[in-house]
Amino acid sequence: MSQIQTSAAVPSRKEYKSVKPIIIIRNWLLRIVLIIQALAVVYPLLWNVLASFKTNAEVMESPWSLPKSLHWDNYVRAFTSAKIGDYMLNSVIVVVLSMAMLILMAVPTAYVLGRMRFRGQKLISNIYMAGLFIGAVYIIVPLFILMNDLHMLDNRFWLSAVYATGTLSFSVYLLTGFMKSIPPDFEEAAMIDGCGYFSTLFRIIMPMVRPGIITMVVFSFFDFWNEYVLAMTLVTSDAKKTIPIGLSNLMQVQQFATDWGSLFAGLVIVLIPTVIIYVLLQKKLTEGMMLGGVKG
Amino acid sequence: MTLKARRRFFMAACLIPGLIMFILFKLYPAMQVFYKSFFLWTGIGDKPKFIGLKNFVDMFHDDVFLLALRNTGFLIVIVPVFTLLIALVNASILTRTKLKEKGIYRTLFFFPSILSFVVIAILWSFIYHPTIGFLNSGMELLGLGDYAMAWLGDSRTVLWALAVTLIWQAAGYYMVIYMAGIDSISPDLYEAAGIDGATPFEQFIHITIPMLWEIIRITIIFSINGVLTISFVIVTIMTAGGPDRHSEVVMTYLYQQAFTNSNFGYAMAIGVFVFVFSVILSLISNKLTERGVS
Numbered sequence: 001m002s003q004i005q006t007s008a009a010v011p012s013r014k015e016y017k018s019v020k021p022i023i024i025i026r027n028w029l030l031r032i033v034l035i036i037q038a039l040a041v042v043y044p045l046l047w048n049v050l051a052s053f054k055t056n057a058e059v060m061e062s063p064w065s066l067p068k069s070l071h072w073d074n075y076v077r078a079f080t081s082a083k084i085g086d087y088m089l090n091s092v093i094v095v096v097l098s099m100a101m102l103i104l105m106a107v108p109t110a111y112v113l114g115r116m117r118f119r120g121q122k123l124i125s126n127i128y129m130a131g132l133f134i135g136a137v138y139i140i141v142p143l144f145i146l147m148n149d150l151h152m153l154d155n156r157f158w159l160s161a162v163y164a165t166g167t168l169s170f171s172v173y174l175l176t177g178f179m180k181s182i183p184p185d186f187e188e189a190a191m192i193d194g195c196g197y198f199s200t201l202f203r204i205i206m207p208m209v210r211p212g213i214i215t216m217v218v219f220s221f222f223d224f225w226n227e228y229v230l231a232m233t234l235v236t237s238d239a240k241k242t243i244p245i246g247l248s249n250l251m252q253v254q255q256f257a258t259d260w261g262s263l264f265a266g267l268v269i270v271l272i273p274t275v276i277i278y279v280l281l282q283k284k285l286t287e288g289m290m291l292g293g294v295k296g
Numbered sequence: 297m298t299l300k301a302r303r304r305f306f307m308a309a310c311l312i313p314g315l316i317m318f319i320l321f322k323l324y325p326a327m328q329v330f331y332k333s334f335f336l337w338t339g340i341g342d343k344p345k346f347i348g349l350k351n352f353v354d355m356f357h358d359d360v361f362l363l364a365l366r367n368t369g370f371l372i373v374i375v376p377v378f379t380l381l382i383a384l385v386n387a388s389i390l391t392r393t394k395l396k397e398k399g400i401y402r403t404l405f406f407f408p409s410i411l412s413f414v415v416i417a418i419l420w421s422f423i424y425h426p427t428i429g430f431l432n433s434g435m436e437l438l439g440l441g442d443y444a445m446a447w448l449g450d451s452r453t454v455l456w457a458l459a460v461t462l463i464w465q466a467a468g469y470y471m472v473i474y475m476a477g478i479d480s481i482s483p484d485l486y487e488a489a490g491i492d493g494a495t496p497f498e499q500f501i502h503i504t505i506p507m508l509w510e511i512i513r514i515t516i517i518f519s520i521n522g523v524l525t526i527s528f529v530i531v532t533i534m535t536a537g538g539p540d541r542h543s544e545v546v547m548t549y550l551y552q553q554a555f556t557n558s559n560f561g562y563a564m565a566i567g568v569f570v571f572v573f574s575v576i577l578s579l580i581s582n583k584l585t586e587r588g589v590s
Binding site: 026027030031033034037038040041042043044045047048051059060062063064101104105106108109111112113116118124127128130131133134135136137138139140141142143144145146148161162164165166168169172196197198201222225226228229233243244247248251260263267270271274278282285286289 | 302303306307309310311313314315317318320321322323324325326328329332340386389390393394395400401402403404405406407408410411412413414415417418419420421422423427428429430433434437464468469472473476496521524525528529532533547550551554555560563564567570571575
């Protein structure tokens with residue numbers, strides 16, 4: 001029955017001494033489980049960084065050894081012959097464009113849906129909700145054909161438009177919640193002070209829902225930066241490809257060329273912005289998940 | 297302009313750009329999928345020909361499709377079960393126990409869920425690599441060298457290997473969702489249970505799980521749908537459906553039918569089937585878990 005004493009309740013002072021060792025043992029067992037998992041997360045990434053400094057011979061020799069010297073030339077080759085820099089630039093262009101479009105569409109839409117009453121409001125909200133369930137792979141064929149007919153293929157602007165539309169449903173859903181939480185007095189006061197609808201939205205409301213907009217931007221950033229299926233299908237020329245496509249091409253090529261070093265260097269180059277943004281925004285990310293409920 | 301007209305103009309200006317894009321890039325293609333799944337359509341220049349339900353009938357005589365469906369079925373059972381279980385246990389440990397370094401685990405465990413699927417797929421390809429991969433060489437170091445194998449090249453292990461990758465990717469994401477849920481459970485409940493002599497494990501079973509049940513139900517559905525989408529990228533890069541179609545999933549088969557074989561109509565029928573399948577699956581899971589609330 002002494003097991004029962006390990007409960008979370010605070011034991012009386014007398015019991016405390018006899019309980020403590022059990023808690024310590026239990027915590028160490030839990031800790032071992034957690035450390036094993038932490039290694040399973042960290043080790044592949046660490047191994048990748050180590051491998052990016054190795055020669056091919058070293059990579060082949062033993063996956064567990066340290067590089068004998070730092071082969072920065074892997075990084076040089078990743079930029080020159082594997083053109084990681086060009087792919088990255090394309091990704092930056094696409095992410096910036098899609099983010100701008102998303103903000104311009106989602107914030108006003110969420111404002112009107114969240115704070116104004118009108119006929120058709122429910123219908124429009126439901127249409128956006130339905131969009132949450134339409135994944136990219138389901139619609140890839142008609143989307144490709146549509147964009148082919150409208151000459152929108154192989155175009156970074158239209159790829160960005162598709163990206164922005166892809167996260168629009170979730171963003172509207174997320175922001176509408178924020179919009180509803182603002183008391184109506186603010187708008188009334190703004191209107192009395194002579195603000196029109198547009199300046200109320202941009203000067204009064206937007207700063208107030210900033211946490212919501214930041215959450216949306218952070219989530220969408222990862223979606224846009226990592227997107228694969230649409231970029232693979234809707235962009236055809238090599239010069240316009242984004243980094244996930246560039247990397248997967250690189251993997252195919254390097255398997256035959258066995259230039260592992262530059263592939264791993266490419267992966268590290270892609271990881272760096274993700275890690276930086278994660279370290280800076282980790283709190284915002286997890287907070288956003290709690291605010292926005294769940295997202296698949 | 298009158299006030300009413302100004303209000304109308306403002307609302308239109310706010311709503312219309314988003315709606316146009318949404319209809320163009322989401323709603324219209326989604327409707328097209330349903331409509332064109334009844335057509336034989338084999339190329340961009342080609343005119344679609346109405347063939348009724350033939351695409352759907354063909355699906356069930358298509359051995360590759362059936363194999364892909366079976367593989368997908370395997371993944372949408374195995375992956376959510378392990379992902380959510382691991383997430384739940386970790387979330388519980390990291391909220392209910394007093395470990396000083398909790399924050400570090402939270403940060404690390406969540407990290408894979410923001411990584412690009414492409415990066416994850418490439419990394420795991422090398423973990424499983426038969427000669428340079430560190431899974432095999434790690435096993436050799438531990439004296440298990442006899443069990444080393446080509447994990448992605450063997451029909452017996454390939455789906456499990458992919459499942460592990462998918463679990464690795466998603467467990468931290470659901471952990472954060474569960475942690476938020478556990479944080480909102482009243483500490484009084486745990487305290488009362490503790491006084492009544494319930495062990496942490498009993499508290500997990502009798503308090504944490506019932507109190508989180510609504511969140512768990514939602515995450516089951518999200519996880520199933522996540523597997524359907526993510527498996528496309530993971531399979532495309534890691535195995536391309538191999539060896540010999542043993543890791544083909546419905547999404548990769550859809551893509552292949554459309555963009556390799558130019559079977560657009562058939563591909564869209566597969567899309568409709570998978571969509572309806574996932575909705576039915578969500579409803580079933582919703583129904584089955586309904587009575588779980590105590």
